[in-house]
Amino acid sequence: MNKKICIRKENIRPLLERLSESYQIYLPVRDSETGIIDFADLNVLKDSDNLSADFNEKTKKSPKSVVFPSTETLLEFEYKKDINKPEITQISLLEKSGNEAGTEKTGKKIIFGLKPCDTIGFKSFDLVFNEKGREDKYYNEKRLDTVLVSIGCSTIFPDCFCLSVGGNPFNFDYSDIGLVDTGDLLVIMKKSENGAIAEILETGKEFLEEREFDESGLKVIDDIILGSKSRQQKLLEEAGLPEIDKDSIEKILESNFSNEDVWKEISQKCVSCGACTYVCPTCVCFNIGDEVRDLEGERYRCWDFCTNYYYTLEASGHNPRGKIFQRYRNKINCKFNYFHKRKKILYCTGCGRCVDVCSVGMDIREIIRKVLMLEKSKETPLSVR
Amino acid sequence: MHKETAVEKKLRETASGLFPDEVECLVGYTQSDIAGRTNPVFIKEKAEAGKLIFDRFCINNLSVYPYYMKDEFMGSIGVVLKPCDVKSIAQLISEELLDKKKIKSVVVGCGGVIDIKRIQRNIGGGRIISAAQSGDSIEINTADKSYTLKMADFYAEKCYGCRIYDSPPYSDIFIENDEKLPVVPQNSNPDLLDILEKSELEEILAFWEKEFSRCIRCYACRNICPMEVCRDRCIAQLDLPRWQSGKINSDEGKFFQLIRVMHLAGRCTECGECQRVCPANIPLVTFMKKVNKEILRLFDYVPGMDSQARPPLLTFKNVEKNIKEEELF
Numbered sequence: 001m002n003k004k005i006c007i008r009k010e011n012i013r014p015l016l017e018r019l020s021e022s023y024q025i026y027l028p029v030r031d032s033e034t035g036i037i038d039f040a041d042l043n044v045l046k047d048s049d050n051l052s053a054d055f056n057e058k059t060k061k062s063p064k065s066v067v068f069p070s071t072e073t074l075l076e077f078e079y080k081k082d083i084n085k086p087e088i089t090q091i092s093l094l095e096k097s098g099n100e101a102g103t104e105k106t107g108k109k110i111i112f113g114l115k116p117c118d119t120i121g122f123k124s125f126d127l128v129f130n131e132k133g134r135e136d137k138y139y140n141e142k143r144l145d146t147v148l149v150s151i152g153c154s155t156i157f158p159d160c161f162c163l164s165v166g167g168n169p170f171n172f173d174y175s176d177i178g179l180v181d182t183g184d185l186l187v188i189m190k191k192s193e194n195g196a197i198a199e200i201l202e203t204g205k206e207f208l209e210e211r212e213f214d215e216s217g218l219k220v221i222d223d224i225i226l227g228s229k230s231r232q233q234k235l236l237e238e239a240g241l242p243e244i245d246k247d248s249i250e251k252i253l254e255s256n257f258s259n260e261d262v263w264k265e266i267s268q269k270c271v272s273c274g275a276c277t278y279v280c281p282t283c284v285c286f287n288i289g290d291e292v293r294d295l296e297g298e299r300y301r302c303w304d305f306c307t308n309y310y311y312t313l314e315a316s317g318h319n320p321r322g323k324i325f326q327r328y329r330n331k332i333n334c335k336f337n338y339f340h341k342r343k344k345i346l347y348c349t350g351c352g353r354c355v356d357v358c359s360v361g362m363d364i365r366e367i368i369r370k371v372l373m374l375e376k377s378k379e380t381p382l383s384v385r
Numbered sequence: 386m387h388k389e390t391a392v393e394k395k396l397r398e399t400a401s402g403l404f405p406d407e408v409e410c411l412v413g414y415t416q417s418d419i420a421g422r423t424n425p426v427f428i429k430e431k432a433e434a435g436k437l438i439f440d441r442f443c444i445n446n447l448s449v450y451p452y453y454m455k456d457e458f459m460g461s462i463g464v465v466l467k468p469c470d471v472k473s474i475a476q477l478i479s480e481e482l483l484d485k486k487k488i489k490s491v492v493v494g495c496g497g498v499i500d501i502k503r504i505q506r507n508i509g510g511g512r513i514i515s516a517a518q519s520g521d522s523i524e525i526n527t528a529d530k531s532y533t534l535k536m537a538d539f540y541a542e543k544c545y546g547c548r549i550y551d552s553p554p555y556s557d558i559f560i561e562n563d564e565k566l567p568v569v570p571q572n573s574n575p576d577l578l579d580i581l582e583k584s585e586l587e588e589i590l591a592f593w594e595k596e597f598s599r600c601i602r603c604y605a606c607r608n609i610c611p612m613e614v615c616r617d618r619c620i621a622q623l624d625l626p627r628w629q630s631g632k633i634n635s636d637e638g639k640f641f642q643l644i645r646v647m648h649l650a651g652r653c654t655e656c657g658e659c660q661r662v663c664p665a666n667i668p669l670v671t672f673m674k675k676v677n678k679e680i681l682r683l684f685d686y687v688p689g690m691d692s693q694a695r696p697p698l699l700t701f702k703n704v705e706k707n708i709k710e711e712e713l714f
Binding site: 030031032034035036037056057058060061070071155157158159239264268269271272273274275277278279287289291300302303304305308309310313315322324355356357359360361363366 | 509601
């Protein structure tokens with residue numbers, strides 16, 4: 001016999017509302033006017049009648065903005081001038097007055113209902129912003145108190161390919177709480193070491209129940225997990241995209257860096273906008289700007305994207321990545337080569353958001369296939385020899 | 386498997402005939418793995434012409450590509466276009482941004498194109514897993530539901546009222562299509578510009594405030610626009626001097642869009658690409674319609690209809706017959 005904590009579907013909303021008394025809750029919410037589904041604050045959902053929670057589909061954007069807002073103020077400062085000593089300007093910091101949008105409040109947060117691939121996105125972020133000795137204060141003050149509650153994917157969408165990049169639809173490795181949807185129940189399958197979990201379960205215990213699962217009950221859950229995996233496996237086999245060998249894709253990319261014709265062909269359709277970057281759960285790049293009005297100013301950071309001409313434009317006017325293919329080459333290398341070298345993981349979770357959002361059909365799966373083919377075409381003559 | 390239609394047969398034959406002498410590269414449409422879409426394809430030899438398709442999902446305006454490509458290719462660039470798309474090419478030629486001699490416009494008659502985003506919105510936003518045309522209807526499947534929709538309700542906005550579907554204003558080669566746009570169908574969506582023009586200023590502001598709250602400043606609208614050849618010299622991203630803040634919020638999104646709109650006044654051919662590619666579903670074409678309406682009133686000019694014309698804002702006249710100086714002050 002096996003005891004598991006369960007949430008009945010009709011109790012999700014009351015549970016979250018109870019938790020919202022001590023946590024800020026983010027969940028996937030669909031706007032009925034635009035049809036767009038994105039992570040939103042539970043309070044926004046409560047206030048608006050054209051929004052509804054939806055845990056089945058992928059959100060349009062990744063949940064990264066919860067801990068990495070698109071714009072955040074780093075510091076505010078003021079200039080002080082003395083009319084008697086005009087040659088001296090003093091700068092002093094102002095008390096940080098918080099950020100613009102309401103989404104970036106610090107404090108305890110729960111992101112409820114994100115996909116397992118999205119949790120791997122947070123891993124990618126943690127590896128960059130929480131690297132030992134280089135901890136980013138602004139990121140960590142939002143991230144450290146964030147609890148990730150993910151629901152495994154029983155629906156596989158045509159652009160999903162997490163198995164190819166080493167994930168799987170029920171990969172709860174980086175979730176604080178991992179849930180399996182059995183139809184009318186969400187069953188807690190995983191609890192991490194995170195100290196907040198006991199508190200969450202205690203706060204919400206009125207809406208939780210412990211159930212005994214006998215062998216057949218456990219088999220139902222196993223079947224859901226295995227069924228979903230095998231459906232995706234089949235899709236990926238049809239698409240010719242089996243699990244990528246991380247070391248070998250790193251080597252292929254490394255050795256084909258100067259193969260410009262290949263990169264020109266791969267990036268031909270790309271118009272170098274930032275849509276794919278801004279929906280990506282792993283893209284971490286940002287820009288920093290100072291803006292001054294009269295004698296007061298602020299330093300902020302905002303998202304930036306590497307396919308953008310200005311990303312590498314140097315002060316001299318020279319741009320080492322002036323052409324789209326150079327920028328796109330960097331994007332792919334960043335995800336499958338550079339970060340793998342440094343952190344031993346691919347900076348792609350297989351969520352497929354970039355495939356869905358791209359208006360000219362740039363398909364990262366197709367690009368991976370093409371890159372892997374490069375190696376094969378090289379190998380063939382060798383094996384013939 | 387895709388079955389070759391009559392118009393595709395003609396298109397592929399024409400395309401094969403262009404190689405190797407007439408064009409070095411031909412941009413056309415090919416099938417996509419994603420439901421309800423087609424992808425741009427770059428044909429470089431005769432043998433590849435079989436990749437070309439032309440169906441109701443060919444909504445992209447491919448005239449954005451020649452300007453991107455012109456430094457890569459010495460010879461002529463061919464583009465497969467719908468009669469509405471060719472307006473962008475004509476406008477670029479009239480502004481001397483493209484060399485007429487190096488562009489081959491292969492225009493295909495059009496039966497109207499389907500706006501898959503509009504379908505998605507209509508069915509409540511669910512992810513579309515398959516989409517296919519069958520006769521006058523479209524078969525749509527999402528993860529858990531199937532729909533059969535009337536095609537006439539889901540054309541791209543620009544198709545409603547289109548009068549040039551079989552008579553392009555400009556072309557090098559015109560391929561007739563037996564599938565014609567049926568009796569100028571009515572748009573079931575109310576015209577947003579109409580509504581906004583009748584609204585109070587505060588309401589208009591509130592409307593755009595809400596729409597732009599979703600803007601992520603990805604610049605997809607800018608980069609997909611055939612007319613915006615200045616995308617790598619953009620005032621919105623310039624650092625020295627910094628004209629516009631890099632912050633990502635509703636105000637900055639709106640501000641950028643207004644700059645964009647003003648510099649497309651009298652140039653925009655209303656192909657609708659900016660709105661199609663917007664990940665936030667902001668109805669951007671409404672701005673363009675508004676400025677073009679003013680341009681028509683002031684200068685009696687419609688962008689993209691005449692590759693020989695001199696665009697009114699690129700020239701100077703001592704007296705403009707529709708602008709009364711005394712009314713300006």
